[in-house]
Amino acid sequence: MAKEKKILFLGLDAAMPDLVKKFVAEGAMPNTAKLMDQGVFSRLETVFPPLTAAAWTAIVSGAGSGTNGVPSLMVKHPGEELDHWHTSFDRNEVLCETLWDVGIKKGKKVALVNWPVTFPMGAINEENGCQLAGALNPPFRYFFMPLWDVASSACFSNKLLHCNQIPGRAVKLETKPAEGWKNLPASKKPHLEFEITVPPTYVKGYKMQVLVYASSDEGYDRMLVSESKDAKVAITDITLGEYGPWITRNFDARDYNRNGRFRFQILELSKDGKDFKLYQSSINMADPYSVPASLSKEVEKVAGTYMEVDDPWAFMDGWMSSDLYLEQLGLHANWWGTATKHVLENQAWDMAFSWVGTIDHVEHALYSGIEPTSRVYNEKTAPFCWHMIRETYRQVDQNIGKILEAVDLNETYVVLISDHGMTHLDWNPFVKEHLQRAGLLKYNLDLSTDDPSNLSIDWKHTKCHPLEPCHAHIFINLKGRDPQGIVEPKDYEKVQEEIINCLMGMKNPENGKNVVAYALKKKEAARLGIYEGPGFDRVGDVLYAWNPGYMSHPFIYRTAIKYRDGSERVRANPELYEQAILCKNFPELIKETVAENGGDHSAVCGNFTGVHLAEPTLHDMHACMLMVGPGVPKYERKFPARIIDVCPTLSKLLKIDVPKDAEGGVLYDVLDRIEK
Template sequence: MKRPALTNKVLVLGIDGMDPKISRKFLAQGKMPNLQKLIERGAAREDLTLLGAIPTITPPCWTTLATGAYPGTHGITCYWRQSPESLDAVVYNMDSRNCRAEQIWNITAEAGLKTLVWHWPGSSWPPTSDSENLNVVDGTQPGSVNMGVAQLDWEKVIVATPDIDEVRYAPRVEKPAGVGCIISDLEGTLDLDEEVDDEMMELWWGDKARQGGEIRTYVMDDEDTEVVIGSKVAYDIINSPLREAKGWANAPEGAKEFTILTSGGVMRRPALILKNEAGEYDRVAIYKNKKAETPIVVLEKGKMVTGIIDDVTKKEVTKPACRSMKILELDPAGNKVRLWISNALDISNDQLWHPRTLYKEIVENVGHVPPVSLIGGEDDELVREIFEPSWRLYNKWQADALNYCIKEKGYQVVFSHLHNVDCAGHQLWHLAKTLPEWSHTDEKTYQGFIEKFYEQTDEYIGEFLHLLDEDWTVLLVSDHGLIVGENVPPILGEYGGLNTKVMEELGYTVLKKDENGNTLREVDWEKTRAVQIRSNYIYINLKGRDKYGIVDPKDKYELEEQIINDLYNYRDHRTGRRVVGICLRNKDAVLLGTHGPECGDIFFSIEEGHNRLHGDSISTSEGYFDTSVSPIFVAAGPGIKAGFKTDRIIRQVDVAPSISVLLGLRFPAQCEGAPIYQIFSEEV
């Protein structure tokens, strides 16, 4: 039976990590006027919430939104996939070929609707339909478009003063808060031929993860947790003398020179600080060499510039790349300059664009993909001056790119994803409450940064409101929210790898020791009965199933019961409170949609109050500073009641079938949700 369509054009605006609870807070303060307009013109629950799938992790939730199926059904059950060979290892998971449920965009494309899937992480790449109506951009990692494959060089801070006597390069320096960037103790630490990759970038968002090998990460203490690693400030530092300009073909009068090193320290770029008409230094000009007549770029104080194209060398191959830059500090008297240079993105890399010609068209008509910063963390100056503004630039580029596609390319259905809030969450949100571990930071400062990211998100939403007057139906959704943690969580439920500490305390996981009694990052499988890996899963080390299994299958049920009892009885030594919220056998976890062969023998969640940002909790968990793990949902435009509030519980599995009804199409084959018929303008 074919249904009449309620609309002919649908835009799904996906904002990773957008939380309805804190959105309501900023709405009440008048700080999100565009979201307010969308709500007034459309329909939602009063609290704006969407009941999220579990686990509350990016790939499973976006895949649930796309398929209308729960993670246990579609098979994308965490950020990583469990290694089929090892209980202590994970493998890459953001691959559409791992998804066992049909995606809604295949239905729209095969129905003749020109469809664009833009950077939807989890189940969009590679494209899963041969229809010429389906175009797909990236989706292999959640950061920003092309981030995983086009990265050529890392971020840098250049410091130049007259007191520095020679050019020095230090890769990936972790800069403690409050310490300057002048390096005086590099002897014996520098090797300019050494290739230094950023571990976090390559592991979580980079190309290495996609090679198919096992990733083995042991989370043994707080320093191993993703939120601590992600908040560390690590970037290349270049120190340079600042001197009178000499040997230049065209240096303005009074200019002073310094040197920039890129490409792992092997490529030099001369630069000048320049005077204005008042005789004060206020600009930086960067050149390819001193003989060049014109600079690569001229930077003004206080303004971030993107779209800067320069050559970058990586592994002895030189390619043109796009960078952003900003002056952090420039003494008007010309005695110091401090400059930030972004990571470099290969401008020729179109491998994650289908068709590839779309990349060229976007670059020619909108501009090159702007690199986003991944530094900041506990250095509030870098967050304020670099991290947040770089995402604001990227948001505008993405909005322009999507609007260009809609206006000039004739797309009728667009599924889009933006990662600004979630990226900031993993660097900053934990600093919005003063805990002993973060006592050197000011929670009010970081609460202000949260506000900034929601304001920039509201600007992004505003870029698409015009579509409501052009017969488009717009759905605003997210995968999960992000909490500000109330406490420092115990080592349980960290989604990046094997969580050892609590399972060691309970006697289920045993690590090997060296000859001096020091604990090694290696499981003693002869003594280990169970391990906790990924966000919510415990695996029994089962004989006959697992490589080093020691538990007899006949004892599995009883052991599961013992583990569940011990987890419910476990108390955090810092707070004395229960740590585990829900704990179920795999067969019982069907109640939550976290069952089946891609899930562990036991599913558990962390109790509210001990949660990380997201992932280890159920989607209704709440945190400090009016934050929650719940996702958001608002819909407006043709087919949707205007100014309407519903009491219905709206689930992530309901989004895909609702899109089907709006467009008059069939439901995805494995869909487990139901249309949100209460918000439709016509009876269905």
């Protein structure tokens, strides 16, 4: 009897088919090149909206968001306030059957490595396989936050640093002569000190003392961190660029208590001790993150400590250099490759699913830098952006090679797959402000604080509210359905039309072109591949897609109007759009961007310049699939498949049932070419 074949998914978030082909041709992805020479390659049309959790759920289920229950970055449950939501990365939000659910029923062993929408632990138990971590794991509770588990990164400096995400993360302070310390290390210059709180914002932090000293005659070169003024019990003692040891502490977050893990790194330290930047990494979960629990320690011995996410925000805000961020991306890719290889070699498995997200992050930061149609594209800075993106693909490819060392292609189908493509970003429309001016929403802004939660909704005068963070779905405040509903059911379609008119009336502030590609009523959702399945009541009353170059802005900022006498008045920001700015780290980029902003260096602040919110059918929004294995020939499909077709096709290939909720079809042109 023929031995049953295994299958290994390698999920490469945001890997773009054209870039994969380009880097393969250039020799930057030799391992992928070998696979392309012997396997099936296809472009894939992704789901609507083309977002991470929605797309990865569709890949493993064959079902779109009307069925799988994951409609966007966030999930709104019926009957809850319109501005209340749940993270879509919580596996408990998934309403459909997955490929591994079917496999387990057939007695197959499943291995999940950092796969999205599989956290909290428990998607797999010890009887049917193993699980290691879960990318973008909950609690990803507050949409304006970067992705972490306890708290974000922070930077302590004598300079006022940019901080495009979360006020309070960049802390300005000064060194002063050290006083009251015990067991001081030898120093060629007088010891200096400053106090920090870790983390400085979001959750209650720990007070820590930082000692700056000079181990040589050249000047200050080391920092020591202690929770008391006793250098003998220091938790970190590092020099410039060096990574400190991982530190575990218990944190009281807003809605839970758990252990978190972080470390320090000196990003800058002048010889006179005046200029410095001390970086605190994101505080990632330190509680068990594997099934069985022992697997976490096993993997840490070979791959190092699990970090939930790299930190593009520190790079975009100019805290860390491009070289250092590229190194950080490499650390994540290496953890992925080493951890995956260890699981494949040491755990029983028939079906394995492993994911890496570094390509997505570098493209979010720099994609406009390689896209000539972007308003921030510059020929002088394009080589730098190409280098960063190419090297990230190269890092991932190196680890694909590492993983394949543990795989027998004569008995295993290997599927390299991505979830969506990427487009440039020019402008962030303030969606709530647009809706307010159209008389559809009324907000109140607390002008006394910069906290992003300073905005509240006046429900008595609000007809609709977007699903945070204002991507793709808008819900009507319907009487009899929603807690504070004001729209009469008879006026439901009228308000839908008012919302659509508002969205389609939004124009590019420079050229007057539409920023929204289309906006549809919920009853038309099938045109977007959203059908009336178990998750349909989570779908907005109006759905819309952005044209390339746009991503909604969920905030309303405060702004100050200054008068000649020095006084000022604070009010809500009246702007309708915020421009995207390519991050500031590349010296030539700073020069060019400053010139474009009238010489104002303060205007040079990094934010996303790549997004994936445009129509899924667009060329640049395509994902890709590369499959190799026993009997699989070299073959490139002429036309794109749909991302929901992958699961049914592989189910047939493995001779198992198609997940019962699948909506996709079988790619018989692929199956018919595989030797049985």
